[in-house]
Amino acid sequence: NFLDGSDGHLTILIILQNLTLLLVQLFSGFTSLYIYNIILIIFLLIFFWFNRFPARLYMGDCGSLFLGYHLAVVPLLGTWNGGAGAFHIIPFLIMSTYFIWDTTRVFILRIQAGQNPFRPDQRHFHFMLDAKLKSPVETVKRILVLHAYFVCCGLGVAFFPQLIVI
Numbered sequence: 001n002f003l004d005g006s007d008g009h010l011t012i013l014i015i016l017q018n019l020t021l022l023l024v025q026l027f028s029g030f031t032s033l034y035i036y037n038i039i040l041i042i043f044l045l046i047f048f049w050f051n052r053f054p055a056r057l058y059m060g061d062c063g064s065l066f067l068g069y070h071l072a073v074v075p076l077l078g079t080w081n082g083g084a085g086a087f088h089i090i091p092f093l094i095m096s097t098y099f100i101w102d103t104t105r106v107f108i109l110r111i112q113a114g115q116n117p118f119r120p121d122q123r124h125f126h127f128m129l130d131a132k133l134k135s136p137v138e139t140v141k142r143i144l145v146l147h148a149y150f151v152c153c154g155l156g157v158a159f160f161p162q163l164i165v166i
Contacts, residue, residue: 003102003103006126006130009126009139012048012144014067014071017095017151018037021095022034024092025037037074105125
């Protein structure tokens, strides 16, 4: 909900994250929710058509909270699966770096300023980038590239777990 501040911004990031989640699910053998992810991706692609700049349709709190819940819970279901088809949570934390980083950064800034961390403001990365670039489309493109980088890193760890060095 905190990251849905620009036309098409959250929608395209969730589409990318869900495509990656679907890929990991299929290759790990955890296929019990893949139909759900396919349906969600199709709906998000249709929604993106109307939500891209200039947006004619907005997601709202219910949509963004549902998608955040989905991104938090579905990887946990695969992690707790246990035997065949289980996958690790670490790749999904890496894939979600942008979401975690921006939300945590803004929460810390708001608390340091003595403000309620749940009140909206213009401190999110997409607002700062949009102020600098003066183009919502270019802002979404650059954040998509940043998010795609983290998704690729997470995919690398998902398919090559020996890359995790603790």
